[in-house]
Amino acid sequence: MTAEPAPPDPTQPPRSKTGIPKNPGRRDLGLRATLLFPDRAIVEQFYVPVIYTACRTCYSEEVPEDIFRRAVAGDFDPSKMQKLISSVIESGHGSTIEHVVFTFAITGVSRTLSHQLVRHRAGVAFDQQSQRYVKFKDAATMLxxxxxxxxxxxxxxxxxxxxxxxxxxxxxxxxxxxxxxxxxxxxxGTRTNLVMTTNLRALIHMSGLRLCTMAQWEIRRLFQLIRHEIFAVSPFLGSFLAPKCVPLGYCDEFKNRDEHCPIRPHKDRVLEAWSEKAGAAKAAGRALPTI
Ligand SMILES: Cc1cc2nc3c(=O)[nH]c(=O)nc-3n(C[C@H](O)[C@H](O)[C@H](O)COP(=O)(O)OP(=O)(O)OC[C@H]3O[C@@H](n4cnc5c(N)ncnc54)[C@H](O)[C@@H]3O)c2cc1C
Incomplete structure (x- = not known):
């Protein structure tokens, strides 16, 4: 016999509803993201060297072709290459990661999703199955x-x-x-297919928005699959695909002012803490530096 769930206790206030959508990753939605290009060998041999060349050219007398040749030949310590790339990305110097691109087959997503996806304009190209030219015999839908x-x-x-x-x-x-x-x-809900090519900067930006718990469940799931594909060819590059609050250090979504999503503190609370700290410093006779 299945136990009946206990009835709600009328003396207790109703449990507040969490605003975090259920993790869509736990359910097979029948959509796929497949990295068509590049494969792991190309990423390992050329992608980090290309990005490193872009970063190092900014700070070196050496010509880029020599930096690239030496990077591909393995003359530089891989961990030092990654360290420079990480600090350049974290500093927001995004043009250095516009030199590498990823092409995905995106299959079986709803038109609801594709309409959101194609709103991204910078550094990304799309081609989508036409509803004009294809006469669908068995159109599928997302439930x-x-x-x-x-x-x-x-x-x-x-x-x-x-x-x-x-x-x-x-x-x-x-x-x-x-x-x-x-x-x-x-x-x-009609399903559709796309090819998407994006440079790494745009991919990090899109992932920041679409891996966020505020994103709609289907597109969030798509970017979880995309992140999985990038991890398979480069755990280092894949590590930059995260909800935007992770690199920022705080959440800037106004719908998360109540901090129901706990990944990072909301920026209001960070500013509040800063203001308290500034007030305490002033009261102690040492104002915090401001610009
Ligand atoms: C949770 C969530 C909810 C959303 N809800 C809605 C909604 O209710 N209604 C709606 O219409 N849309 C909605 N959107 C879509 C959103 O407004 C953006 O259109 C979409 O996320 C594309 O992102 P982006 O503007 O950063 O564009 P991208 O093309 O990805 O651009 C990347 C960056 O390049 C820069 N950039 C690009 N183009 C220009 C330009 N022309 N001028 C200056 N800078 C530029 C900006 O810094 C931009 O952030 C939502 C998105 C999310 C993630």
């Missing part, structure tokens, strides 16, 4: 977990609306309506 595991009646009605829309699409095509018009019936 959100809240609907899949929610009220069975609502789920049934949802699925029948989606199936109805896809059936009508087929009928419209059959009646000679062009694909570019019939597609207007497609739901946002």
């Amino acid at each position: 959100p977990q809240s609907i899949a595991e929610g009220d069975p009646d609502l789920r049934e009605r949802y699925e029948s609306q989606v199936d109805g829309a896809l059936d009508l699409y087929g009928e419209l095509l059959g009646a000679g309506v062009p694909g570019e018009d019939a597609r207007f019936i497609f739901p946002n």
